[in-house]
């Protein structure tokens with residue numbers, strides 16, 4: 266299909282050769298032909314399989330100034346003679362419309378080609394399930410205390426100054442202290458939500474500035490506490506026995522790698538009143554076989570009650586597992602609680618396997 270414009274308003278001028286050998290033309294006689302003429306090259310594939318170049322006038326231009334009725338008849342006769350399909354159009358509005366249709370079609374095709382050449386990127390991975398906000402300088406739920414503002418564990422450890430996440434009746438809390446001394450407040454929280462603590466390396470020494478009145482060469486200067494409560498915001502919740510035997514899980518990950526790398530001793534809670542020696546019926550066993558055979562009971566003196574299990578751990582307990590010289594292959598021994606960076610993470614998983622909370626801290630000893 267080619268479009269010719271005439272109807273007495275466009276002049277009798279025909280482009281040379283008029284497309285018998287070259288593609289069909291849309292021809293508009295301008296009052297003043299641009300020099301050189303303006304050609305609009307439309308791509309192949311529209312209006313059949315032929316290219317469609319256009320003359321177009323330089324506005325303003327009086328189309329009505331030219332032509333005569335004879336030109337339309339002439340064009341029709343030529344078209345008939347040459348067996349080409351020509352549609353005579355009336356006015357420039359038709360041409361504008363046609364160009365708009367073509368432009369839209371070209372744009373659509375360009376978008377399709379672009380989609381083929383540049384497929385969209387794969388969708389992002391699913392987001393982590395939303396975890397409760399990490400609360401800093403928080404206080405243990407009263408069910409995880411002796412009722413007098415202290416942890417159930419130990420004697421007189423304040424229930425304030427913990428970090429924790431709470432989901433319904435579950436509370437997952439951690440605390441760092443100068444052992445037998447003051448609570449340590451976080452240095453900061455990194456972009457991944459890891460709460461950073463600073464403390465002294467080496468054994469517990471007399472440190473009045475931090476409330477430590479006695480030394481203990483067999484313990485690191487910093488103690489790491491954790492508390493799992495399945496009956497917070499009472500009444501309600503599940504007893505530890507019901508929670509753990511129904512598939513609920515509680516994990517403690519104790520990093521024993523002094524470097525910025527992580528090598529966790531993974532502990533998993535088990536309801537085990539036979540082996541538990543503290544006020545909690547829960548013990549912690551090796552959750553994997555990295556350091557001990559999986560299932561080995563490692564911590565059985567936990568404090569707590571029917572709903573709570575809590576304890577304080579210390580890097581001195583695991584000193585034989587710590588590689589004091591990362592520059593030499595194998596594990597080299599050395600003094601307790603060596604300077605370094607130790608992650609500490611506590612995780613609660615509900616009976617349906619969904620993570621309830623994940624409190625992740627990092628203790629930097631120097």
Ligand SMILES: [Ca+2]
Pocket residue numbers: 520521522523524525526527528606607608
């Ligand atoms: Ca580390």
Ligand SMILES: [Ca+2]
Pocket residue numbers: 588589590591592593594595596597
């Ligand atoms: Ca080493």
